[in-house]
Amino acid sequence: CMAADTFAFYYSTRYMPLADVMTFYMASPLIVTALSAPMLGEKVERFRWVAVGIGFVGVVIALRPSPQMFSSISLLALFGATMFALGQTVTRKLRRTHWLPLVVWQFAGAGIIGALTIPFSWRTPTGFDLLLMFLVGVVSMACFVCITRALALTRAAVLAPFQYSSIVWATIMGWLIWRDAxxxxxxxxxxxxxxxxxFVAAHGVRSRISSA
Structure with missing residues (x-):
């Protein structure tokens, strides 16, 4: 799932604006919520569907997708979002497995499959390129460790709305690093x-208080 998701993301960004690709990928919380019941047997309350739907509306408003979004390559972006969501659902399914093997096997599988494409598109990286790739690897590893641990501790549908916060953090970092207003x-x-x-956090706290 991780290899397919990574390939679909980078290939899609070659032919579509990044905002359009991100709009499709931000649909993954909807897919995770939809898969939680049939694959994990988790109950998805109505308010979680409402929160996920409202969050997706916020993503569309923020990213302002262009007409190019509705092209044939958009199916690949949607496929990547589905693979990302499926990967999270499977990770939740394997929550009793220790987090380290899960993360290592995900990266190993994606690395092996990605290495098969090197002969077809090899470009010798510069020292700066290698530094950036190292940083991407470190950040990606930290990201997957956090996601894996979170999915081991709570339901996938509970975490789904919080995936939209990546747009918020991207906005903050864009201003701090590049001064993009x-x-x-x-x-x-x-x-x-x-x-x-x-809304999800407050409803969860209220539910725990009422059940105590």
Missing amino acids: PTWPIVLGNAIIIGSGL
């Missing part, structure tokens, strides 16, 4: 995303 659609979209996450 967020536009009003981005501010509005981020506010909706944060609101959907707070």
Whole structure:
């Protein structure tokens, strides 16, 4: 799943604007929520569907996808989002397995499959390229460790709305690193995303208090 997701993401960005590709990938929380019941036997409450749907609306407002989004290559981006969601669902299924083997096998599988493409598109990287690839590897490893641990501790449908927060963090880092001032659609979209996450968190706290 990880190899297919990675290939679909990078290939799609060659032919589609990044905002369009990210819009498809931000559909993965919807897919995770839909897969939680049949694959994991988890109960998905109505308010979680509402939160995921509202969060996706916020993503669309923030990213403002272009007409190019509705092209044939968009099917590949949607496939990648599905593989990403399926990978998270399977990780939740294997929650009793220690997190380290799960992360190592995911990266090993993606690395082996990715290495098969080297003879067809090899370009000798510069020292700066190698540094960036190393940083990407470290950040990706930390990301998958956190996701794996989170999926071991709670239901996939509970975590799904919080995946939208990546748009919020991207906006913050864009301003801190490149001084990219967020536009009003981005501010509005981020506010909706944060609101959907707070709604889920507040409802979860209220449910625990009432059941105590």
